[in-house]
Amino acid sequence: MDKMDLWKKALSLRKELGEDATSPIDIFALAYTIDKLSIVYYPMGSNLSGICIKGAGNNVIAINSSMTLGRQRFSMAHELYHLYFDDDGLTAVCAKTIGVGSEREKQADQFASYLLMPPDALSDMVKRLKKSDSGKLTLRDVVRLEQYFGVSRQTILYRLIGENELTIQEADSMRQNVIWSAVNLGYDDTLYRPTPEDKQYKTYGYYIQQADKALEQGLISSGKYDELLLSAFRSDLVYGEESEGGELLD
Secondary structure, eight states, rough: OOHHHHHHHHHHHHHHHOHHHSSOOHHHHHHHHSEEEEEEEEEESSSSSEEEEOOOOOOOEETTTTSSSSHHHHHHHHHHHHHHHOOSSSEEEEEEEOSSSHHHHHHHHHHHHHHHHHHOOOOOOOOHHHHHHTTTTOOOHHHHHHHHHHHHHHHHHHHHHHHHOOOHHHHHHHHSSSSHHHHHTTSSSSSSOOGGGGSOOOOOEHHHHHHHHHHHHHHHHHHHHHHHHHHTTOOOHTOOOOOOOEEEEE
């Protein structure tokens, strides 16, 4: 695996999407800005974390919304590798476990890790944390890193093992009581929770835009428009459902 090449690819995508080389990113917000990309959130069970389907000007990324937010963020970054840099096929399926599978999938995992946690940024933070903890990363440090970069425990341990900052044995001791270890240090637990069940089905991006455009141009009836939106799990757009408490202007 050419890690330098994967980092260059991650850096180039960061720049293309308007981000700098080191800051934490909102991977979902960036994905929503990509032209002709539909994003589907759907509970896929326990074995799949994401799917990328490439077509002629009509691409789809599906994210397993029943997994934790941190894992979903990694899955999105993983699928962006397939979208931009994978020429081996039109469909790519991301497994649950990070760092396993074909060489193609391992490359996508490494790319995703670099996209979310740039080497320079991670290295600088690790150096500061080790300096304050007598030269060795602790569980407290790991929680701080995963919160800062917005990644799951599995993701940060995978990366720290790869950077020789943790041994496999040290990492294994940190895989238990993940939520408790973060909450006990004063952090919110959203990163470690799946999307609420009533919001696990949703479609965003190009599909919605095209349905709206077809209606405006008179290519489809309002009934067909509603049908398309309902099939994309967007009853909120059909029935005008409002979020709890209504709209706030600030």
